[in-house]
Amino acid sequence: MTTKPEAAQDALNKLLQVVTLLNEDMRQDFERRGLTPARTHALWVLAELGPSPQRALAQALGVTARNVTGIVDGLVETGFVTREPHPGDRRATLVTFTDKGAHTVHHLQESQRTLAVQLFGQMPAERFSAFVNGMDDVLQVIQRELAKG
Template structure:
C-alpha cells in the first residue's frame, strides 16, 4: 500500500486494482475457453434465451459492431447460432448451442475459482465491509453518471 488517502489517489488505486483483477479473471477464463466478454454474452443468452443482436448490444453496453464481431466468432466456434426471428423475417435471433452451454459452464467455474482465490484472502468481516464500500462507490458512480447526462 502506498499510503495514499486522498479521494483521487484511492480512486486511481481502485481503478488499477479493478483492472488487474479483471485481467486475471479474463486470463483464467480464456484458458478455460472463453474470454470474460464472450462469457458475458453467453450468460445473457443462457439467462434469457434467443436474443436479437441489437438487444444484446444494449444489455451489454457494447457497440453493435463489437457484438456482431463477437457473435461471429462464437458462431464460428459452434457456441451460438443465428436463427430467423419468427416475429420479424428480417431479424435474426442469437441462440446458445449445446456446446455453448458446456463451454459457458467451464468458463463460469474457472471465473468463480479465481474470484474465490482472490477474495477468499479476506475474512468474512472484511468481505462484508468491502461489500458495503462497493455499494457506496456504485451509488456515487451512478450519481456522477446521471449528473453528466
C-alpha cells in the same frame, strides 16, 4: 471530511490495480477457452437472456447492432452459437448456444464463482462486510456523479 486526500488517492490506486490484475486474470481464462473479452461478454449476456435476436443483445451489451453482428460472426465461426430463424419474425435471427457454447458458459460461471471464493473466502467476516459496505458507498458516489454529467 474524514479521509485525507493522499489516503484517498492511495485507495484509488489500489482499486485501479485490483481492476487491472483482475481483468488480466479473467482475460487469460477467456483466452484459454478460445474467447475474446467482447465475445465472452456476449455469451454471458446471452446466458441471462436466453436465445435472443441480435438487437436485444446489442441493447444489453450497450453497443451498436452492427457491432453485435461482428461479435456473433466470431462466435459462430468458433462454434459457440448459431443463428437460428426467429419464429414469427423473418427479419430477425435467434442467437442460440451450441452445446459447446452452453458448456463453456457453464464453466465460465463456475470459474467466476471460484474466483470470488478465492478472493473473499478467507477474509474475516468483519473485514469482508466492511469491504462490501465500502464498495456500496463507492458505487453510490459513482452513480450519482455519472447521473450529473
